[in-house]
Amino acid sequence: MKKFSFNKIAVLLLTLVVITSCVEDDNFEIPKGISGTTEYPNQDAQFNSISAVLGNFGSNNDEPFTYEEEGPGVSEKYTEGYVVSSDEGGNFYKELIIQDSPENPTAAIVIQADKNPLFTQYEFGRKVFVKLNGLTVGESNGVLQLGRLDGEMIDRIPNTQVQSHIIRTDEVATIIAKEVSISDFNDALESQYIKLNDMQFNSNLVVGNATTFASESNDSFDGERVLESCATGGSVILSTSTFSDFKSLNLPANRGSIEGILTRDFFDDFYTIYINTPEGINFDNELRCDPLFEDDFSAGNLNKWTTYNVAGNQEWYYNTFGNPSDSATMSGFSGGAQTNEDWLISLPIDLSDIPTAYLTFQTVKRYSGNDLEVFYATDYNGGDPTTDGTWIALSPALDTNTGSWSSWTDSGQLDVSAAAGGNLFIAFKYTSTSSSASTWEVDNVKVSAE
Missing domain, CATH: 2.40.50.140 (Nucleic acid-binding proteins)
Structure with missing residues (x-):
């Protein structure tokens, strides 16, 4: 009877703990009695740096790599790192991110863990040991992660196994970004x-x-x-x-x-x-560096531009896709590659009181075809750009990855200070042929005074 009464009390206490832990309250405290280990979990274990963990994915032909469970002939394996994520603000959920050094890190990895919150035990800067046996390193949403393999997906470490896989040390380092x-x-x-x-x-x-x-x-x-x-x-x-x-x-x-x-x-x-x-x-x-001109095309149109079709039936158009959304887009493909020459020319940008100015933008290219040409002028009057205006060529960095829609490339700063004191016109010239017609997206165009 005494044993039965003790179990009922234990169940009641456990229930109170569970209920308390489910209350939505951001004022968490670090639990007592988990100050952390002061030594390596197993001196005979095999150490793997975070770089080595990441490298196992690459050496496995970019396929998930699973560490064997420890047992006869299989030693325990660990990595270590410093926590740089925090779910205290609710911006991370059931994941812990660690890097290999508190300052000037060389590698970092995401750990999927079915525990919420995590910051009460693994707070920002806390050094942890991670037992790798039974875990898998793989890619999810383009980011390498550690967790349990479920089919082809990296799933979370079960709640009951989190503390045995992620071992808190007594060190809390100052993280230098x-x-x-x-x-x-x-x-x-x-x-x-x-x-x-x-x-x-x-x-x-x-x-x-x-x-x-x-x-x-x-x-x-x-x-x-x-x-x-x-x-x-x-x-x-x-x-x-x-x-x-x-x-x-x-x-x-x-x-x-x-x-x-x-x-x-x-x-x-x-x-x-x-x-x-x-x-x-x-x-x-308080002194912002707002550009003299900018267009991220989020207005849903090309109202800051003049489109001029020199040859072909295709023209520049507003596109809902961009970086991250919306862009000016041109493609000479319509049932096959078509011959085109099309210009996208900015409305006049006033540089009358500006001594220096720089152009920046981003591009993405898909499919083979001619590169964009980028020009500026000070004397364009709205006509055929092949005869109207003195166009000076610029040399931006352009996207070269024709197999991806996400390889957005910064142009670099392009000096257009020669237009200072008057109006500036920016032009993107697209050309295609009957044998090749690429698609170009242009986004986040800016002209700045610094």
């Missing part, structure tokens, strides 16, 4: 905690109106907001979950630095950044 520029983005940087300097949100989002992180009527799962570099003119998307605690806050209108995790969007179309909380944004400079 890795300073990079948008042009540095590559697969090796994915999942690392990075810092971008001299950034601001696109003026359409914050100048003259207020836009939230992720509470607009067209936000479904994530709010996607365009961040621009004042230094290079390049842009990147900030993604915020519509389940985050800060989704209804307004974007800051100033300029400064932002720290977050570099990853890919859900469809693996482009790089994006997720922040842990708004404290990762330090926009303390």
Whole structure:
């Protein structure tokens, strides 16, 4: 009887714990008694760096690689890293991101874990050991992840196994965000905690109106907001979950630095950044670097442009696809490759009081065909550009990956300061032949004074 009574009390206490843990309360505290281990879980275990874990996927022909369960003849295997994600703000859910060093990391990886919240035990900066036996490294949405293999998918580590696979140490390091520029983005940087300097949100989002992180009527799962570099003119998307605690806050209108995790969007179309909380944004400079001219084509038209058809039946048109959406698009394909020459020419851009000016834009190319040609002029009058205007050729970087719609390429800064003191016209010239007709999308066109 005594034993039965003890079990009932235990069940009652367990029930109270479960009920308490399900209350929606953001004021979590670090549980007592889990300060963390001070030594390696198994001195005889085999250590794998995060780079080596990622490398197993590549050496397995980019197919999921599963670590064997430990047993006779199979040693325990571990990796280690520092936590750089936090679900405290609701922007991450049942995933933990670790990198191999608190400063200047060389590799990082996402761990799928069926536990919420995670930050109460694995907070930002906490060093952890990860037992690899039984886990699989594979790709999901273009990002390498660790978890349990379920068919061809990387599933979460079951809740009951999280603490045996992710072992908390007693070390909490200060994480120093890795300073990079948008042009540095590559697969090796994915999942690392990075810092971008001299950034601001696109003026359409914050100048003259207020836009939230992720509470607009067209936000479904994530709010996607365009961040621009004042230094290079390049842009990147900030993604915020519509389940985050800060989704209804307004974007800051100033300029400064932002720290977050570099990853890919859900469809693996482009790089994006997720922040842990708004404290990762330090926009303390009130002087914005808004361009003299910009068009991300989100207005749904080409009203800032003149389209001129020199040859062929196809013309430049507004397209709902872009980076991240909307673009000016031209294709000379219609039932086969067609011969075309088509110009997309900006309306006059006033540089009368500007000593220097720079053009930036992004392109994506699909299918084989001629490259775009890019020009500027100061004396165009609205006629046939082959005879109207003195067009000076520019040398931008253009997309060369004809097999992808997501290989958006920054043009680099193109100096158009020779037009200072008057009007500037920007032109994109498309040509195709009866044997090859590529598709070009142009987006995020800007002319800036710095």
